[in-house]
Amino acid sequence: MAFAPTRAASSPRSLTTLVVFIVVIALTVTFTLWSDAVGFASTRTSKRFSIVLDAGSTGSRVHVFTFQTDYFGRERLHSEYFHAIEPGLKSYGSSADAASASLDELISRAKSVVPERARSATPFSVRATAGLRLMPEGQDAADAIMDSVRAKIARAGFHPQSETFVSIMDGVDEGAHGWVATNYLLERLGKSPESTVAVIDLGGGSTQIAYAVGSAIMDKAPSGYVRKIQTPFSAYNAYIHSFKGYGLVAVRAKLYRFGKRDEDGTHPCLPGSVQDTCTKDCYGLEPGETYEAKGSATLGTDFKRCLAAVIETFKEDNRTKCGRGPCSFAGAWTTPRKTPLYVMSYIVERGVQAGAAPHPKTPSTIVSTTAGAFKTAASHACVTPQAKLASEFPLAVAAKVDVDYLCLELTYIYALLTTGYGASDTEAIHMLDKIRYKNQDVEASWALGDGIATLGAATRSYHW
Template sequence: IILQRGNLMKEKNPWHKPVTIIITVIGVIAIVALVTVAVLQNRPLPQKYKYGIVLDAGSSHTALYIYEWPAEKDNNTGRVEQTHSCKVKGPGISSYASAPLKAGESLRACMQEAEQRVPGKRYHETPLYLGATAGMRLLNMENSSASEKVFQAVEEALQKFPFSYQGARILSGQEEGAFGWVTVNYLDDRLEQGLETTGALDLGGASTQISFVSDNYDGSESPSNSVTFRLYGNDYNLYTHSFLCYGKDQVLRMALAHQTQTGPESILDPCFHPGYNATKNYSILYDSPCVSDRKPQRAPVNFTHVGNGNFKQCQNVVKSVFNFTHCNYTHCSFNGIFQPLLQGPFGAFSAYYFVMNFLNLSDTSIPLETVKEKLARYCATPWNQIIQQHPDIKLKYLAEYCFSGTYILTLLTEGYNFTSDSYPNIKFIKKIKGSDAGWTLGYMLNLTNMIPAEAPDSPPLPHAGYVSIVTIMALLLLILFVVSLRPLWPRCSKQPQII
């Protein structure tokens, strides 16, 4: 009997070979390393951010906005968000025409806040812009040298701060409307996803803008109202128009000018509450290019402004500032200005929101006739009762809400042609996803090229899917490795032969 002991031991214990053990360990380490590298490679990195600052120099006040976006993505898919806002104390910079240095000084407090909000290491690369709107447009029309001095004072003040100052200038009405439209649709993710866009309704103190995309408008009729954008690979032909002098403050001047054409010593104004009584100066009322040519001759120094709170009569007064008598186009809004048929939803912001929110009329699901009835009851409320209900609001602003509300409804329905059916398409908004609605974000996005003209590339697989596939492949490699060792497996089927 011959027992092949040596060969039997070799067949039963092939895994004990040092070389085999080393290969197996190395293979396992390689596979673990593969999975580890794949996971680490796809792990989100700590975010670094870039910043931008825009000053909105409006007719009634100036506001500062700070924007932030991921530095790694920049103008790819990085979401630009507003991180801070600061309202400058005092009136708009156009009010400092007689003392321009004060215009620059007024910005200091908010700029110091910006220094605290933006990391110091980002100062030198943070762009700083100032855009002035209708208030400075009017000042530039009235006194261009005064306008230049205000800008000079503002620039000297801003250049003292450590940011990358990019200049201060007056925006055209078309730019203000178009950038407001970009802001609203960018924040609502409508541009990147190629969704139906939202129209933009902006109301300031000295001007108002309407901007929207209409399938019936290709820009051939009234080309001056056309703006073309290519954003995220989609082309947008935008209708936009800005009405200078039709902001709520200047319209109030025009309405009072209509009522004081004969230079009376007293007027009974249906747009102010019953019991309202104030003495006002003719020179101050007509101290604006919007009404300066209408100042009555031989008028007294002052007039008494008395309210009687009648909504329907107030509507007639407001209508007096519009001209509906001529239109040389297929469709017009007012004053002979072309406007295509309204289309899609609209976001109404700035003074639209603040006035309608104060009046508790910002819910557009309420029928239009009900809105008018509620406003009529508000206007008819005695002035002393209004003061008691709102003790914390300055009397000047409080007195004007009846007029402003009436003007907004008249502008939307009589001016822009919203009907009881299309009025619910309007949404009064203050912010979208934490950012203020307005032109400032769109302005910065345009100047920093933060919106790509083409849709950004995206990875073929999401992070989780990529890790899963790598893991499966690693397991497959392990199985193949084990299978490759099959020749070394114990040959259990072969029994030792005894002869």
């Protein structure tokens, strides 16, 4: 005869205690995860700050990032404070002290966010980008500005290593930090390389591209093209390249010098009354180099001829600089991209202003477009008579964009996306301004990536 196993009787008090314990744990976990999603600070165990000052081509911008660690030991971005001023450091030329003094407002803004007791543990980085690298007064003037800024940051009362975080940032670093920031905010870090996204940034002086690649690509790539990126989550191999002089403003000089002109010597990307001339200290050129270009009142702008001029510029640099193929443009080695394409900065701005992309409903709405939409917008800008450009592109006028350059700029962006970076006319291109992260709208910029890096360097907790 079989007997069922006997069970020991549980006391009502023990059972009640166990149930209460389980309920408390469940509520604690649920509330912590919920608060992590909405960004409440009340459930976090610690708070740290990282300050990044972006000294760009046209202005300076300060980002104060607040990170908090939850009960599970996860440090997450909690919030970002942002403030911008104009003009940029390069506008001060040889007046180094005046340039550094222009940052006083941003330093004061940062101090208003970071409590005094936390400042000595808070890194403060200042990164000058392409604008300072290309300033007409030359490298000595740029170095003098950075020395003056470095001395000011050393006296500001933040982390003692902060003065070592003041530099003219290399374009490759800019691309790497931008890639990290975007994938961090999209919560792709820690996943497979195929689950990350590619990032293109187009500034005034340069453009960068970054995307994850396999380890086999790293083994065969020429030196300087594939970098190993160690994030707090996992390591990635990433193709990263910066194209100095190929920003939306700086590239004009290259197009005028190398691009094919019309038979009468006028440039097909410029409308009739425009004369773009520089005889000294030309932005985007080496000292002593000049350029001169004018539009044709007879022929006007034309998309096909303008596109041919842009592509001819790409080919010219490849003919003289491409040492090992395959090359994309400017002599740069390239390798196929297999991840979705996200773009920012001038590509987003001109896309929305010219109708190549829908206007986002909120700053953190990610809208999608295609390179083909930029082609359509460029064609429209090029065929529009100069006198009607303002009425045809009111969003550009409202943003104080010089509409006389829309044909050139939109055609260049189309060629950059396709001939330069390999997108097809129909591939989805996702446009970033800010990203919704933990109930906060956070700017998708390299500054966040740099903030993570300097915070790690200052505390020895992360290694890049």
